[in-house]
Amino acid sequence: MFPHGPGFVLAFEFLLSDLGTVLRAPGPLPPAQAKAFALMLLQGIAHCHSHRIVHRDLKPANLLISASGQLKIADFGLARVLAPESQRPYSHQVATRWYRAPELLYGARHYDEGVDLWAVGCIVGELLTHSPLFPGESDIEQLCCVQRLRGSPDPNAWPELTSLPDYNKISFQPMVPVPLEELVPDAPPPARTLLDALLQYPPQRRLPAHQALLHPYFFTAPAPATPSELPVPERRGRPHLASPCFRSERSLEPALPKPHLLAPYAPPPSLPLTV
Template sequence: MASSSRPNTSRYRGLFWVWFWSGPGSGSGPAHQVSAVYQTGETVALKKVALRKLEDGIPNQAVREIKALQEIEDNQHVVKLKDFFPHGTGFVLVFDFMLSDLSEVIRNSQRPLTPAQVKGYMMMLLKGVAFLHQNSIMHRDLKPANLLISSSGHLKVADFGLARLFSDQGERLYSHQVATRWYRAPELLYGARKYDEGVDLWAVGCIFGELLNSSPLFPGENDIEQLCCVLRVLGTPTRESWPEMVELPDYNKITFKENPAIPLEEIVPDTCPQAVDLLCRFLVYPSRRRCSATQALIHPFFFSSPLPAHHSELPIPQRGGRPPRQRLQAPPTDFSVDLPLQNSVVDPSELRPHASCL
């Protein structure tokens, strides 16, 4: 990993505003995303993070996203943090502009994605995840909405608000309340505090299944129902199939009747055997048995006909609900980023690179 000093933020002041929309933040407070064009013609995306309680300092989740992105070298399949700067009672992140995300691709597809398109998206996802894991970073919130799509069709992993560093020793305790429920690994549903990058690999399997089916594999309404959805498909785990299960905090809090597994061929019908085999390698109970992203990239699925589609051949829908592109004479009143930095109440020193905060 390469750590870089903070870039000069002045080049992103005085932006030309193109459109504006609001959306949920990364958990650290309301966020607005704005597309803006720098005077050189560069288009960037801005994410404004507003902080609610300044007396407590910047929330760990907000700092974590910045510092994780600072520690990541340029990679074609991981979103690039171009800059950040404090603003008022919050701060602004400057990213490469991305046109859409994978959830929009799945939701807006007029017909199921072709096998070549699924392979194309999966190859880019796996390359991004492999890069993160090679740099000892767990994303912990992989889902289609966090996989952004550029205007050229490139997929990039984004939103590092829950990212953490992991080690081979595995002694560090983490929160189990991570990942969006439908993509949450079974060990997290059982309250695990010690886990590894396997939680990302489970999420990759869920995303793969969603690409194949055009719908989520495990759409639970709450944590218990989520666990039921998983057990209904994979079968009730036993001490033989998942020895580590008995050590999980919530193992004895709820019991399930024995339930046989459903063959994944029935869950993702009309899917080639190689795709089913790869899916099976992700969706296994023991984290240590899940296929790594690097191993998945050399799976026969990607080398059988049809070959993965080139990124230029992939669908790129517009974000749903986005207002038409229009030229604004001035930034929205609640999103001026042209204030002097000395007017900010956020201490920029809190945002300096520091890997231990991950």
């Protein structure tokens, strides 16, 4: 940090790429690599949440990768420190749409770290399938995408649902959840249970990050890859050809569509910064 005129400048480590670039490479990630990225993400979010910091904009493009293969959480422009005693309302227009929690889609002004946990679940699902789980083109379609795969939310299990500002403005035909065996068919059972624990409708039922780090998924074979075993691009836009996930410059092309339910990866639409 150094002064510059009336302000100051923060100098950060130069990070070579992001998880979105990794996910644009052809073919699925090896299970050990997907597990390693999920583990590092949860470690970072657990640290943030231990200090009552909620990020509010987790997505692959904001998860940067260092030259040594470490995943680091970036872009805290929408982050806030949540005071337990504060009743201050927050904007619901946060988080990039594909990773936006259902309570935000229903216009919630009071929320907590659960919005990050939903986004983590979306990213873990993307690591497992190499495709976004809920690629909505609008806020209404986004909520429909969520309900199409997770089923209609149950007010009995989520009592706060009916009091959300936009609950009575949005309605869909009743939908049944898609079994996780169909949603992530190539994932092992522990990965499915972790995904299910993160993608719960009631925010208070989502598995906290520090507990997710103890989930059996991370303690079953294969073990998470070490940073040196992860794909590390040489610089943005030009992957390291020695990495198994980056074989040629064709790796920058979008992945082919999956035959089951999911759309190919593409960068989601960004939102303007909101207080």
